[in-house]
Amino acid sequence: MHLLGYDIGSSSVKASIIDSQSGVCLASDFFPKLEAEIISRKAGWAEQDPEAWWDSLKKVTASVLASSRVGKNDIGAIGISYQMHGLVCVDKNGNPLRPSIIWCDSRAVPYGQKAFEEIGPDRCFSHLLNSPGNFTACKLAWVKENEPEIFGKISRIMLPGDYIAMRMTGEARTTVSGLSEGMLWDFSTETPASMLMDYFGFDSSILPETVPTFGIQGRLSRRAAGELGLCEGTAVSYRAGDQPNNALSLNVLEPGEIASTAGTSGVVYGVGDTVCYDPLSRVNTFAHVNHSALNPRLGVLLCINGTGILNSWMRRNVAPEGASYEDINALASQIPVGSEGVSILPFGNGAERMLSNADSSCRISGLNFNVHDRRHLLRAAQEGIVFSFKYGIEIMQEMGLPVRKIRAGKANMFLSDIFRDTLSSVTGATIELYDTDGSVGAARGAGIGAGIYSGPAEAFGSLKCLKVIEPDTRLAPRYIEAYQNWKQTLKSTIL
Numbered sequence: 269m270h271l272l273g274y275d276i277g278s279s280s281v282k283a284s285i286i287d288s289q290s291g292v293c294l295a296s297d298f299f300p301k302l303e304a305e306i307i308s309r310k311a312g313w314a315e316q317d318p319e320a321w322w323d324s325l326k327k328v329t330a331s332v333l334a335s336s337r338v339g340k341n342d343i344g345a346i347g348i349s350y351q352m353h354g355l356v357c358v359d360k361n362g363n364p365l366r367p368s369i370i371w372c373d374s375r376a377v378p379y380g381q382k383a384f385e386e387i388g389p390d391r392c393f394s395h396l397l398n399s400p401g402n403f404t405a406c407k408l409a410w411v412k413e414n415e416p417e418i419f420g421k422i423s424r425i426m427l428p429g430d431y432i433a434m435r436m437t438g439e440a441r442t443t444v445s446g447l448s449e450g451m452l453w454d455f456s457t458e459t460p461a462s463m464l465m466d467y468f469g470f471d472s473s474i475l476p477e478t479v480p481t482f483g484i485q486g487r488l489s490r491r492a493a494g495e496l497g498l499c500e501g502t503a504v505s506y507r508a509g510d511q512p513n514n515a516l517s518l519n520v521l522e523p524g525e526i527a528s529t530a531g532t533s534g535v536v537y538g539v540g541d542t543v544c545y546d547p548l549s550r551v552n553t554f555a556h557v558n559h560s561a562l563n564p565r566l567g568v569l570l571c572i573n574g575t576g577i578l579n580s581w582m583r584r585n586v587a588p589e590g591a592s593y594e595d596i597n598a599l600a601s602q603i604p605v606g607s608e609g610v611s612i613l614p615f616g617n618g619a620e621r622m623l624s625n626a627d628s629s630c631r632i633s634g635l636n637f638n639v640h641d642r643r644h645l646l647r648a649a650q651e652g653i654v655f656s657f658k659y660g661i662e663i664m665q666e667m668g669l670p671v672r673k674i675r676a677g678k679a680n681m682f683l684s685d686i687f688r689d690t691l692s693s694v695t696g697a698t699i700e701l702y703d704t705d706g707s708v709g710a711a712r713g714a715g716i717g718a719g720i721y722s723g724p725a726e727a728f729g730s731l732k733c734l735k736v737i738e739p740d741t742r743l744a745p746r747y748i749e750a751y752q753n754w755k756q757t758l759k760s761t762i763l
Contacts, residue, residue, distance in 0.1 A: 269342065350507070444458075482717035521565065526673060615630060
């Protein structure tokens with residue numbers, strides 16, 4: 269029996285097929301090969317065409333089936349991970365009414381701030397655990413006010429993963445975890461958030477049916493099976509946002525466990541079992557994949573938009589032409605800790621929740637034309653990304669969430685020794701790296717949801733740690749000094 273997992277990202281759609289018994293990934297691929305288009309018609313806007321996700325899904329499914337030589341009859345279940353906080357509006361026939369407003373779009377910030385002030389901070393935190401912020405519900409409020417003709421045609425609103433699942437099964441459904449990430453779940457009543465729905469004037473009928481995160485959520489329709497080259501009736505048995513799913517892929521399910529990613533954006537995600545929130549809503553609390561009213565599991569999410577995207581910008585625009593990431597890491601390693609006074613604030617990819625939704629540009633500070641060269645910029649970029657993690661981790665620690673061990677996939681920024689060593693040494697945390705990713709995690713999640721695995725212990729029994737990075741106590745004072753310099757720059761220029 270084999271399991272198929274998808275990760276619907278803003279850069280690409282990735283798929284993996286794993287052998288359910290051994291846990292071995294037999295094939296993995298992604299489309300498009302160049303980063304997927306993000307439509308930005310105005311500054312601060314970010315949209316994608318849901319049909320483009322489906323087109324990439326078809327291509328990547330054909331690729332992994334061919335390369336794995338797994339027959340379509342051997343796929344036992346399907347799991348879906350997806351970019352969080354997006355808004356897909358569909359009509360009564362399930363057709364998108366407009367492009368999806370995705371996670372890094374910041375147009376809804378004023379709507380969330382107004383709701384927060386008028387409903388009241390205490391009420392928002394006690395019911396939603398967050399400010400309404402720039403999340404899915406507020407994006408819908410923008411559509412209601414600015415595109416009333418489209419709003420009037422909406423039959424259902426969905427997150428990106430809900431839309432893909434609907435294309436597969438014909439059923440419009442969502443999860444508690446999904447509703448919570450859109451500010452559409454009330455933790456005080458464990459029901460959809462009528463408080464915010466009523467405030468914005470949304471009818472409850474636009475919310476899809478709620479189904480468990482793990483379980484048979486629907487089965488492939490004949491039409492979808494034909495398009496994907498899979499069997500009609502195959503179970504879709506798991507879906508989750510990319511960060512809760514990343515935590516699942518690293519077997520981070522219990523209080524005190526921490527997961528991290530550092531792709532286009534960067535995330536630190538910690539699990540707790542008690543209600544906690546940041547009164548400034550700089551980090552956010554959502555229902556984790558294994559949350560229930562009787563057994564609360566809450567994910568505290570620190571998200572920094574400008575992480576890997578800064579590193580890729582540096583490779584394209586600062587590094588020598590044709591340089592690989594390994595090349596720029598080698599150049600950066602020639603410069604000492606602290607980049608000899610250069611600090612980079614990696615905030616140039618939309619509104620940053622950690623900075624109270626400030627939509628700031630990237631800043632370079634301390635540059636001396638007689639001392640510094642491209643190597644300093646390449647190192648300062650990676651240090652700046654890490655220091656933004658450290659700044660957010662301090663907020664999480666203020667909330668009572670300890671960060672002593674961080675689990676991550678060996679991918680993206682975690683491939684860089686500079687990034688890993690700086691993160692471990694400046695935070696004092698041990699880092700464990702694993703050979704897994706979102707699509708593999710979604711496949712394992714599908715196995716749990718379909719009953720192929722008895723539970724997480726069996727699903728993740730084959731997960732192996734590849735590398736452990738311990739803090740460098742000798743260099744830690746220099747890392748901390750560089751962080752304090754970076755933090756002072758942040759306070760003097762943005763905060």
